[in-house]
Structures are given as structure tokens and as C-alpha cells.
Amino acid sequence: MNNRMLSVSLVVMLVLSVGLIGCGGDETPEIIEHSLTISSTEGGQVTAPGEGTFTYNEGEQVNLVAIPDEGYQFASWTGDVGGIADAEDATTTITMNGDYSITANFAVKKHNLVIRSTEGGSVTTPGEASYTYNKGEVVNLVAVADEGYVFTGWTGDIGTVADVNTASTTITMNGDYIITANFGPPTYESLDYFPIAEGYGIKYHVTDNLDDPPLDVNVWAVSQYYETGRPDDLDFVFTLVKEGTGGYYCPNSLGGQTSFYWEGKCHTAFYAGCPSGNQGNFYRNFCILCTFSSGDHWTWANRHYMAEHIGQQTINGVDFDDCVKITIDDSLHESEYLRGSGYFILARDVGIVELVFDRTNGTRVSYGYIEHRQLARHTISGSIREGDMPVGGLVVQISNGNWGTRSVTDSNGAFSIQAYGPDIVLRLGYDEDHDDVLDFDDYPDYPKEYPVNDIYSDIVNLDIDVSEL
Numbered sequence: 096m097n098n099r100m101l102s103v104s105l106v107v108m109l110v111l112s113v114g115l116i117g118c119g120g121d122e123t124p125e126i127i128e129h130s131l132t133i134s135s136t137e138g139g140q141v142t143a144p145g146e147g148t149f150t151y152n153e154g155e156q157v158n159l160v161a162i163p164d165e166g167y168q169f170a171s172w173t174g175d176v177g178g179i180a181d182a183e184d185a186t187t188t189i190t191m192n193g194d195y196s197i198t199a200n201f202a203v204k205k206h207n208l209v210i211r212s213t214e215g216g217s218v219t220t221p222g223e224a225s226y227t228y229n230k231g232e233v234v235n236l237v238a239v240a241d242e243g244y245v246f247t248g249w250t251g252d253i254g255t256v257a258d259v260n261t262a263s264t265t266i267t268m269n270g271d272y273i274i275t276a277n278f279g280p281p282t283y284e285s286l287d288y289f290p291i292a293e294g295y296g297i298k299y300h301v302t303d304n305l306d307d308p309p310l311d312v313n314v315w316a317v318s319q320y321y322e323t324g325r326p327d328d329l330d331f332v333f334t335l336v337k338e339g340t341g342g343y344y345c346p347n348s349l350g351g352q353t354s355f356y357w358e359g360k361c362h363t364a365f366y367a368g369c370p371s372g373n374q375g376n377f378y379r380n381f382c383i384l385c386t387f388s389s390g391d392h393w394t395w396a397n398r399h400y401m402a403e404h405i406g407q408q409t410i411n412g413v414d415f416d417d418c419v420k421i422t423i424d425d426s427l428h429e430s431e432y433l434r435g436s437g438y439f440i441l442a443r444d445v446g447i448v449e450l451v452f453d454r455t456n457g458t459r460v461s462y463g464y465i466e467h468r469q470l471a472r473h474t475i476s477g478s479i480r481e482g483d484m485p486v487g488g489l490v491v492q493i494s495n496g497n498w499g500t501r502s503v504t505d506s507n508g509a510f511s512i513q514a515y516g517p518d519i520v521l522r523l524g525y526d527e528d529h530d531d532v533l534d535f536d537d538y539p540d541y542p543k544e545y546p547v548n549d550i551y552s553d554i555v556n557l558d559i560d561v562s563e564l
Contacts, residue, residue, distance in 0.1 A: 126152065127152070127153040128150050128151065128152055128153065129150070129151055129152075129153055129191045129192070129193055129194050129195070130148055130149070130150055130194045130195075131144075131148070131149045131150075131151060131157060131189065131191060131194075131195050131196075131197070132147070132148045132149075132195070132196040132197070133145065133146050133147065133148075133149070133159075133197055133198075133199070134146055134196075134197075134198045134199070135161065135198060135199040135200075135201065136198065136199070136200050136201050137201065138163055138164050138166075138167035138201030138202065138203070139161055139162055139163040139164050139167055139169065139199065139201035140161070140162060140164075140199075141159065141160065141161050141162075141199045142160050142161070142162050143158050143159060143160035144157060144158070144159075151191040152191065153191060153192060154190065154191065154192065155190070155191045156188050156189070156190050156191075157188060157189050157190075157191060158186075158188055159172070159179070159186070159187050159188060159189055159197075159199075160185065160186050161185040161186075161199035161201075162185070163185070163201050163204075164201070166203065166204055166230045166231060167201045167202065167203055167204055168201065168202060168203075168204040168205070169185035169199070169200075169201060170200040170201055170202045171183050171200050172187070172197050172198070172199060172200070173197065173198050173200055174195070174196050174197040174198050175193070175195035175196055175197055176197060178190040178191065178192055178193075178195065179197070185199075203229045203230060204229070204230035205227050205228065205229060205230065206227070206228055206229075206230055206268045206269070206270055206271050206272070207225055207226070207227055207271045207272075208225070208226045208227075208228060208234060208266070208268060208271075208272050208273075208274070209224075209225045209226075209272070209273040209274070210222065210223050210224065210225075210226070210236075210274055210275075210276070211223060211251075211273070211274070211275045211276070212238065212275060212276040212277075212278065213275065213276070213277050213278050213279075214278065215240060215241050215243075215244030215278030215279060215280075216238055216239055216240040216241050216244055216246060216276060216278035217238070217239060217241075217276075218236065218237065218238050218239075218276045219237050219238070219239050220235050220236060220237035221234065221235070221236075228268040229268065230268060230269060231267065231268060231269065232267070232268045233265050233266070233267050233268075234265060234266050234267075234268060235263075235265055236249070236256070236263070236264050236265060236266055236274075236276075237262065237263045238262040238263075238276035238278075239262070240262070240278050241278070243280070244278045244279060244280060244281075245278065245279065245280070245281045245282070246262040246276065246277070246278055247277045247278060247279045248260050248277050249264070249274055249275065249276060249277070250274070250275050250277055251272070251273050251274040251275050252270070252271075252272035252273055252274055253266075253274060255267040255268075255269055255270075255272075256274065262276075279388070280388040280389055280390065281388060281389065281404065282386050282387065282388050283386070283387055283388070283402075283404065283419065284385070284386055285353070285362075285363035285383045285384065285385050285386070285387070286353060286363065287443055287444065288383070288419050288441040288442070288443050288444075288446070289363060289381075289383065289441060289446055289447070290318070290444065290445070290446050291318050291321050291330070291331040291351075291353065292318060292321065292469075293318055293319070293320060293321050293472070293515070294317070294318065294469055294470045294471065294472055294515045295317070295318045295446075295467070295469055295470070296315050296316060296317035296318070296467065296468060296469075296470045296515065297315070297316050297445070297446050297447065297448075297464065297466075297467040298313060298314070298315050298338065298464075298465040298466045298467070299313065299314050299315075299316065299450075299462040299463060299464060299465060300312075300313055300411070300462070300463045300465055301313070301314045301344075301374055301460075301461070301462050301463075302459075302460070302461050303373075303374050303458070303459070303460045303461075304458050304459055305432075305454065305456075305458040305460075310344070310373075310374065312337050312338070312344050313337070313338040313339075313465065314335060314336065314337055314338060314344065314462075315334075315335075315336055315338055315516075315517060315518060316333055316334075316335050316378065316446075316447075317333060317334050317336075317470060317515050317516075318331060318332070318333055318515075319332045319333065319334050319493060319498075319499070319500060319514060319515055320332040320498060320499030320500060322499065323353070329350050329351075329352065329367070329498060330351060330352045330353045330354075331350070331351050331352075331353065332348065332349070332350050332351075332493075332494065332498040332499055332500075333347075333348075333349045333351070333365070334346065334347065334348055334349075334493060334494075334514075334515075334519060334520075335347035335348075335349060335375045335378055336518045336519060336520060336546075337518065338517065338518055339518065339548060339549075340546065340548050344373070344374075345370070345372035345373045345375060346370075346520040346544070346546070347368060347370065347371045347372065347375030347378070347379070348368065348369050348370060348371070348493060348494030348495070348496075348498065348522075349365045349367070349368050349371060349375070349378065349379050350365065350366065350367040350368070350369065350494075350496070350498055351363070351364055351365040351366055351367075351381075352364065352366060353385075354385050357393075357395050358393075358394070360384055360393055361384065361385035361386065362382055362383065362384060362385060362393070362395060363382070363383050363384075363385055364381060364382035364383065364395065365378075365379045365380075365381055365382075367496075369494045369495040369496040369498070369532070370494075370495055374460050374462075376432075376433055377433075377437070377450060377452045377460050377462075378447075378450060378462065380398065380423055380425065380452075381421075381439055381447065382395050382396075382398070382400055382421075382423075383400070383402065383419075383421055383441075384402065387402045388402070389402060389403050389404040389419075390402070390403065397425075397427065397428075398423055398424065398425045399423070399424040399425075400421055400422065400423055400424075401421070401422045402419060402420070402421055403419065403420045403421075403422070404418075404419050404420075405418050405419065405420045405440070406418060408440060408442070408448075408449075410440065410442075410448045410449050410463065410464045411463050411464055411465065413448075413464060415442035415443075415445060415448060416442075416443070417442065417443040418440055418441060418442050418443070418448070419440070419441045419443075420438055420439070420440050420441075421438060421439040421440075421441065422436070422437070422438045423436060423437055423438065423439070423452075424436045426455060431454070431455070431456060432454070433454075434454060434455045434456075435452055435453050435454040435455045435456075436452070436453060437450070437451045437452030437453055437460075438450075438451055445464075445467055446467065447462070448464035449461075449462065449463055449464060450462035470515045470516060470517070471515070471516075471551075472513050472514070472515055473513065473514065473515070473516060473550050473551075473552060473553045473554065474511060474512070474513050474553040474554070474555070475511070475512055475513070475514055475519070475521070475547055475550070475553075475554045475557070476509070476510060476511035476512070476553075476554070476555050476556070476557065477509070477510065477554075477555065477556055477557025477558060477559060478504070478507060478508040478509045478510070478557070478558060478559070479491070479504050479508040479510065479523065479559045479560075479561060480508050480558070480559070480560055480561070481560065481561050481562050482560065482562055485504075485506065485507050485508030486504055486508050486561060487504050487505055487506045487507070487508060488503060488504060488525070489503070489504045489508070489510075489523055489524070489525065489561075490502075490503055490522075490523070490524055490525060490526050490533060491503070491504065491510040491512060491521055491522070491523055492512065492521070492522050492533075493512070493514055493519055493520070493521065493522065494522060495522055495524070495532060495533045495542055496531060496532045496533075497526070497531035497532070500512050500513070500514055514550070515550075516547075516549070516550025516551060517548070517549060517550050517551065518546065518547070518548045518549070518550065519546070519547050519550060520544050520545065520546050520547070521544070521545040521546075521547060521559075522542045522543075522544060523541065523542055523543045523544075523545060523559070523561060523564070524538060524541040524542030524543065525537070525538050525541060543561055543564040544564065545559055545564060
């Protein structure tokens, strides 16, 4: 082979070699990766994909889930947030177009508190508006009543209010709440103005210009008996007896109840007289709601009443700081003697300090306070005879009904009861039908009355001859 042929062969082989190299197939693209570093602040954690550094291919979409701890809420994603779909959403995605470092931020949870009030007052702390507080924060509440009103309670979302009945209290912010401070007129309790403890007595000056000559006497109203839960629902018994001896004044025995219901309302009132007569009837008209507010109206036994808180009053020269006036309208009463209208004034912790009743015929009955005191209980004992013969089986009590005070004479006519003075009238009679009321029909001359005066110690050895009564 000559040199020319050798050169051509080498050229051909070189061309073939280059051709073989250029026809080798497609090239594999390069895979680009990016790092994602995730962290969180106090109050929560990132659960997807987790917290740390992770590697993803370029363009890959990564799910992000941030979970707050109890008492916290998710705030936002911060850092390299350009590829995050919604940086304000705890559950979102990030597209990996670069190396990123992001942080899930948490904050203490917030709750809204809306505060309102009714007529009659306002909320001074924190005020009446909408407020935002951290979860678990304890917020002071202060409600102040206007003059003539009282705070009656918090209503609404009150589950975390420390004391819903107190004007100054707190609320713990564990949720979104709307609360209202409520106000209303003051309420009063009947027994705060009408004491009935046994032995409690009030002395009155009683007048009545219907009489000729006009009645003008001093009278003691004394609580003789008080017991709840009796079968006859009788709670308390008062005697209303003229002070001292001489003159005419029908002694009264009045029974009442601290809480009985009439037309759905609870009342404290005298509801029985045994006996009850003359001016004692007007005292017996006393009736008051168990719980009442100034301006309340009610009706009982065809009489109409209204309560009014009148504050300080001066009765017969004596000052009483806290008084209530109960007006009474009995102008439709069938009896002219009892027909008319008037009022009671009651002083807190004292009782009825004034009673005025104007009959429609122009005459007036009045009770005016003189004094009050706690009286001692004394024994009243002795024997009863008719002529020379002792009377056995005779009932002795302070009323015509057995209202907590009763004695039955033995074969020697002896009896013994206990009562509060300073004056009392013993009722003597029979109760053969055992109905706890002295018999009238079978014993027309009974019951008989025997006054006992100046009871400042035990009264013993009374010698009563019923033939002289």
C-alpha cells in the first residue's frame, strides 16, 4: 500500500470514529435540590413536615401544618415566605424554588369580652364596650348602681364570673363572652321590718274619735308565740291588750303567718283573730309581701296595698332611720266601722311604729309608737272555782283558740301557763269537741275573760271565781 492510500484510510477511520462518538443518544438532566429549615416559637410546633432541615427537589410543593399548644394560637409564618401559599394560615404549602428558612409563630390566645348594663347603673371597670384579653386573664368587673337602684346580678356568659351576685367581682377569659350588669329597685324582706321574736313588744298610744268619749289608751302589742311548721300554718301570735287596769278596750289575740301564698305571691300577715275587735281590727289588717320593692302593689282579702320605702321618719319625737310605708285601701268593706283607707309605717328592726286609718265616715283610728322592748316570759298560775267548788276540765289560754298557750284545770281547779306581759287576758272555757277552739254554742256563758296586769314576775296563787266573771 502506497502512502496516499494509507492517508485516505486514516482520514476515513478518523471520520468514522468522530461519527460514532456524535451518535451516542440523549443526555440525563441534572437534578437540583433545595433545603427547607423549619422552626417554631414558644406556644406550638410544626407537625408537618416537622421541625429541622429537610431536602426537596426544586419546584416541589411541601405541606405545612402548625399546631398551637393549649392557650396559644397560630400567628403567622415568617422568614423566607415568598413561596408560601398563605403565610397567615397554620395549614398551607410552600413551593421549593430555593433554599428556605421559615418559622411558625405562636401567640397567647385572645378572647373578646363585650360588657353591657341595664337601666339603673353602669359598669365602671373596665367599662361598657368590647375588649380583647389573653386567654386565662382575670379581668376585674365593677358595677355601680344609680341612686334609687341596686345591683341585681350579672347575666349572659357568666360561667367564669367569680360571683354573679356581687357588683365587684372578676371574670376569667377562657372564651369569647358577652355579659350584662343588671340593676333594679331595691328589695326588702318583711321580717326585717316586722320582728316576731317571742316576747318582743311595742307600746302604742291608740285613739279613735268615733267613740264617745273618744278612745284614748295605751296598748301593748306583744309577740306571744312563734313556731314554724305548725299543722294550721300559724307562725306567730300577738296579743293586743290595754296597759294597766280600768277602762274598756277589747283585748285582741291575733294569729299570723310569716309566708303564705296568695295569687302566687308570698305574704307576711295577720290572717286570724281569736278574738279580734274594735281598733284591733285595724292592726289585724297588716299585710306585706315577704320580699318587696318600693312601688309594689298587691291585693289580699279584698284590700289593696302598696309599699313605699320612705327612709328616715320621726314618729312621736323618735327618729327611725329606715322606714317603709304600707298604704291600705279597704274602702269597699261591707262594714261602715271598717270601711276606709290608711297606712302602716314600719321601721327596720322595730316593727309597726305608726298606724292611721281614716274611715269613710270621717273618723280616724291611730296607733302611735311610744317604746319597744324585749319582755320576759312568766308563769301565771292559780286555781279556778265556782263559788266554793273547784272547776276541773276548764281550759285556760290567752286566746279563744289554742295558739301555743293552753292549760286545763285539774280536779282541784289548778292551772299554770306561761305568757309575756305586761298585761294579758286569760280566756276560760271548754273544748269538749277537741278542735282547739273554745266551745261557744254548748256553753253560752263561756268563754269568760280574766285580766292579769303588771306581769313583771311570775304571777302565782290566782284565785278565780268564774261565777263573778
